[in-house]
Amino acid sequence: RIDGDRLWRTLMDLAKIGATPKGGLCRLALSDLDKEGRDLFVRWCEEAGCTVTVDEVGNIFARRPGRNPDRPAVCMGSHLDTQPTGGRFDGIYGVLAGLEVVRSFNDQGIETDAPIELIVWTNEEGARFSPPMLGSGVAMGVFTLDHVLDIRDNDGIRLGDELARIGYKGSVPVTGHAMGAYFEAHIEQGPVLESENIEIGVVTGAQGQRWYEATVTGRESHAGPTPMRLRRDALAGAAVMMEAVEAIALEVGGDACSTIGRVQVHPDSRNVIPGRIWFTIDLRNPDSDALARMDAMLRERLAAIADKRGLTLELTDFWAFPTTLFAPELVGHVRRSAEQRGLSHRDIVSGAGHDAVYVARKVPTAMIFIPCEGGLSHNEAENIKPEHAASGCAVLADAVLAAAG
């Protein structure tokens, strides 16, 4: 039994920190607001009797002891950072559902055999510091600590410096933390569960992603006296490339997605034909072969457009992870809980990357999805129903109990 009202109140309390006029959140990783959110979370965990530690990359671990201190902890978690125009639930729901599990175990005097840990991973969004999933990535040996501490935001500020500044550069070694299992509850961030009127998504894995940076170089010249035929307009070329990127996902079809999220124009003056355009590309597909095909299409088509227009293209791989499968045994705990509680459910593949994707490389892992309104996320209007939040939290509690004994 979990307390859905308390969970909702806790969500709404945390949603005050970084609230935007449009009802969303802007609480970028390692900002003052992130510190405020983290501090409140730590206080709640300590009030719930947990021991809180912080590792070298700012990941927070709140530990509830088990009967058997030698067993590796059964873990729950997600992230507290948001997109610049993010919602109140992406990441935060998973963390606070975990807190509600701890609180309700306390209320009911439930003891577990394995210790339980609630984890907040640093910089999951990849919005302020990119790529995403940095805290879990370092913990799982995907990135080195030094590399990640050296990543800079758009203003050139180092992640490591911000971590120290907000007081979350901990001393616990970031790798080698003992985890016996990991469960992450999350909003779906897509339309499937809502449109099928289903309460619980039993997440079997996550689709693969490939991220790129493209730099298109032409020749700056005057917007007036330069005849069209003599132009090497980097932006006109980049616009055609952007269309090609969209077309790749449409042609490959199925669940293929392609997105351009950032563009920079140089020199960015109204009457100068742009000499250089920089943009990001995000390709996704749950089918690895199809994702590889999208990668090949991207390289070929963008190069052809550059060639035809006398532009130079530099296309660099920025980040990628392959299609990920979660641990069948833990996925089974999630499915069984939904069944036993009479909640409608279906298997689903995550369209987003989550810390669970990196954790799954070393630790048996599963995720629980709940529906979100209109499938909307990475949007200030992101919303969920309190009863769905409660159902997902109850399933999380069951799954943790099943794993922790």
Added chain:
Amino acid sequence: RIDGDRLWRTLMDLAKIGATPKGGLCRLALSDLDKEGRDLFVRWCEEAGCTVTVDEVGNIFARRPGRNPDRPAVCMGSHLDTQPTGGRFDGIYGVLAGLEVVRSFNDQGIETDAPIELIVWTNEEGARFSPPMLGSGVAMGVFTLDHVLDIRDNDGIRLGDELARIGYKGSVPVTGHAMGAYFEAHIEQGPVLESENIEIGVVTGAQGQRWYEATVTGRESHAGPTPMRLRRDALAGAAVMMEAVEAIALEVGGDACSTIGRVQVHPDSRNVIPGRIWFTIDLRNPDSDALARMDAMLRERLAAIADKRGLTLELTDFWAFPTTLFAPELVGHVRRSAEQRGLSHRDIVSGAGHDAVYVARKVPTAMIFIPCEGGLSHNEAENIKPEHAASGCAVLADAVLAAAG
């Protein structure tokens, strides 16, 4: 007779202020570097015996008296501000060619009937503060002083505040300044003179321009779990619009030009489908009917793209001026000088806007073009030949003498 070596040395001296590693200039209007350049110019003028005054929008007037103080001055001028990645000659050449005219008249003891004035117009480029040609625009009553003082740069800094800060908020009333004629020497900024191996462009007028701002609004959502068919991707739509803008100039043909110089993406995060794109559009044509046709095509096509994709388009007129004709009598002075000096010449229409375009609304006006390397301008590699600089300056001197008596 003018001193071509002295003109070149003066150009190179001023090109030290704001020099970029790539050999160009970054001396944005009303920046510290603009102040430094203005100060040096004022010193040179005073050394040449001129009286220097500054008007309320920072336009600088250096006056060389004539025999007849009641005659309105015969004026020369251009601008000293540059694009962010600009060249050493755009604008600056016209100002310093004027200075060389004054110096050589002094050397030769030439007295004119009308006074002569050398003018530096504030913020011609429209790069830091937009639109272009603000100083001449206020002087000619195109814009009000208050409006222009209130224009802000990309960092929100007011033009009027910067003017005061660098000490160029003068007290001379900006309108009503008596001008009997105005000559502006300038680099062509296009490829015509060089490709035809011609030394002097006799500028008969300037093509019309229409500038716009477009804001495309879609819906922010997550780059992963949002299926392609449910997206309202403002950037994917804007990319198609950008292609359409290019196509308009290509279809209309002739001298039609279209350029997109600035783009802003919101929220500008790699894994967020952009919810809002802002970009600028610059359409030009020497033929007014064709320019009106381009305007109609733009409105129709962009609206259709927005419609088809479920996006909202806000297209606003930002700035425009119609095709401009210069004063035949003054254009005749320029043509005659080239003929008499045995310089190859041709009539030409300016592809760029110049302060002369606004001055021509109230004062008989003409321009002199000289070739530039590869027709390249608004580029750090912008270059001219010293002998062309000297020839253009000599023609300027002749034309001024012809008008000033």
